[in-house]
Structures are given as structure tokens and as C-alpha cells.
Amino acid sequence: MAVAIHRIAPCPANFVVPRRKEEISPMPRVRHNGGPGHEPREPARWRPGTGPDGAQARRGRSGFPVGRIATCRKADATFVVQANPGQSMRGTAVNNSTMLWTGRVMTGLFALFMLGASIAPKLLGMPVAEETLAQLGWPAGYALTIGLIELACLALYLIPRTSVLGAVLMMSLLGGAMATQVRAESPLFSHILFSAYLGLFMWGGLWLRDPRLRQLFPAIRETAR
Structure with missing residues (x-):
């Protein structure tokens, strides 16, 4: 090093x-x-x-x-x-490349989970999607609309130019899901806070792959001597 x-x-x-x-x-x-x-x-x-x-x-x-x-x-x-500033710059480039690929992997995992566990069942009209929404107090016929909104937010999140906007919109959907779980009196750590876990994972992937976000929210702030 x-x-x-x-x-x-x-x-x-x-x-x-x-x-x-x-x-x-x-x-x-x-x-x-x-x-x-x-x-x-x-x-x-x-x-x-x-x-x-x-x-x-x-x-x-x-x-x-x-x-x-x-x-x-x-x-x-x-x-x-x-x-020896050349060695320091090479070390910084390696760290940036590692964070970039780690963020891309986390973003890909989040996208695959959302597509397989939430978006695809709603868009394909699977009975499990309607049954889950009915158990949470949603009336019938809203599964397709919610699936389209989730797909649009995910697409904005995956596009680099609109990734921050997509993350904010996706976080609002996750907050609504959390409120629905609270209304249904679901278990705290396994159901209510699950949306918070997804949100932290989503923002972590974006923070690692977007240098602008790292400059806005640095992990360690430099203090002036």
C-alpha cells in the first residue's frame, strides 16, 4: 500500500x-x-x-x-x-475502482431483488401479489399500478443521470410500505423495518458508485489543522 x-x-x-x-x-x-x-x-x-x-x-x-x-x-x-505523490495517486485510483465495483454489485443485487420479489409478481398478475396486498388492507386492483410505479423508480435509480432522483422516489415507496406494515401491526424487525434495510442497502450502493454523492456525504471529514 x-x-x-x-x-x-x-x-x-x-x-x-x-x-x-x-x-x-x-x-x-x-x-x-x-x-x-x-x-x-x-x-x-x-x-x-x-x-x-x-x-x-x-x-x-x-x-x-x-x-x-x-x-x-x-x-x-x-x-x-x-x-512520492505518484504512489499516493495510484492508491487512490485503486480505492475508487474498488468502491465503484462494490457499488455496482450492490445496485445489481438490489435491482434483482426488487424485480423478482415485488415488481414481477405485480406486473404478471400473480395471485400472491393480490393476496399479499389484501392481507395488508389494500383493495383489489392496485397491484398492477404499484408494480408500474416501482418499475419506473427502479429504472430511474439504475440510470446514472437520474440515480439520485430514483433513489429518493424509491425511498418514498419503501416508506409507504413501512407505514402499511405498521398499520397492519406486523412484527417490527422482520416486516416493519425490512423497508429500512432495503433503503440502506440501496443508498449504500449508490454512495459507493457515485463520487458526487461521496463528496456530498463524506465518510470521514477532513479537519483543518
């Missing part, structure tokens, strides 16, 4: 905080020596791939600079110096 070593060094006073790492450059500042006839001096600009003192950084096989890579942080005005 790649380990990134960080070292904190003082931040030069003439550095400003950019929006991206590659935009790091010293803020132009003119120093006068005070005497007549002296020309003002401008500090040398820092270029990507060099250290804070202007020394050229050695580049590895991956093309990333190896050695001191300076990034200015506004919170504590320090430079974070990272060793």
Missing part, C-alpha cells in the same frame, strides 16, 4: 492561495532598497514542478514530480510537502 509522507514547512509571505494547484505562483511584490538610483526587484516566479525555493523537481516515470511538491493552504498558511 502506498504511503504518502507529509512535511510541514513555512509558507512564503509572497504566496497567494490559488484555485488549483497548477496555478500556484507568487504574488508580484516590488521591493525598493530605499536609495536613489536603485531599480525595484521582482521575486522569481514559482513554476509547477519546482520547490518553493525555485529548485527544479525530479520527475518520475509517471510524469509527476518526485520530491517536494508545495501546496499553499489558506487555513494555517503552511506548505504541505508530499513525497
Whole structure:
């Protein structure tokens, strides 16, 4: 496993905080020596791939600079110096790939369960679907409508562009199923909370396969030093 070593060094006073790492450059500042006839001096600009003192950084096989890579942080005005950033980036890529495929597997399992256990019996008009709804207090003739709504929500959940919308709509259906189980006075852990189990599994798969959702709800929040 790649380990990134960080070292904190003082931040030069003439550095400003950019929006991206590659935009790091010293803020132009003119120093006068005070005497007549002296020309003002401008500090040398820092270029990507060099250290804070202007020394050229050695580049590895991956093309990333190896050695001191300076990034200015506004919170504590320090430079974070990272060793071997190529190894750290490769480790992050492996972790992202693992989470992506784990999320896809969980999403596939959830979709197969919904299709086989709930949607297909309602759409095919199986007697078990009408009997189950009748036991929960639903009048006859609603199985096909509920099955179509579940199929539409599942399709939205599987499409990447509308996955969050589909998850929200599917969660509302699961909440309605939970309320129906409460009304029928079903057992708590095996019937009432079963919709909550499905909802957590569904959101877990979406969180793992969607980086936007991971940025919105990070598992570990970074604290500023």
C-alpha cells in the first residue's frame, strides 16, 4: 500500500492561495532598497514542478514530480510537502475502482431483488401479489399500478443521470410500505423495518458508485489543522 509522507514547512509571505494547484505562483511584490538610483526587484516566479525555493523537481516515470511538491493552504498558511505523490495517486485510483465495483454489485443485487420479489409478481398478475396486498388492507386492483410505479423508480435509480432522483422516489415507496406494515401491526424487525434495510442497502450502493454523492456525504471529514 502506498504511503504518502507529509512535511510541514513555512509558507512564503509572497504566496497567494490559488484555485488549483497548477496555478500556484507568487504574488508580484516590488521591493525598493530605499536609495536613489536603485531599480525595484521582482521575486522569481514559482513554476509547477519546482520547490518553493525555485529548485527544479525530479520527475518520475509517471510524469509527476518526485520530491517536494508545495501546496499553499489558506487555513494555517503552511506548505504541505508530499513525497512520492505518484504512489499516493495510484492508491487512490485503486480505492475508487474498488468502491465503484462494490457499488455496482450492490445496485445489481438490489435491482434483482426488487424485480423478482415485488415488481414481477405485480406486473404478471400473480395471485400472491393480490393476496399479499389484501392481507395488508389494500383493495383489489392496485397491484398492477404499484408494480408500474416501482418499475419506473427502479429504472430511474439504475440510470446514472437520474440515480439520485430514483433513489429518493424509491425511498418514498419503501416508506409507504413501512407505514402499511405498521398499520397492519406486523412484527417490527422482520416486516416493519425490512423497508429500512432495503433503503440502506440501496443508498449504500449508490454512495459507493457515485463520487458526487461521496463528496456530498463524506465518510470521514477532513479537519483543518
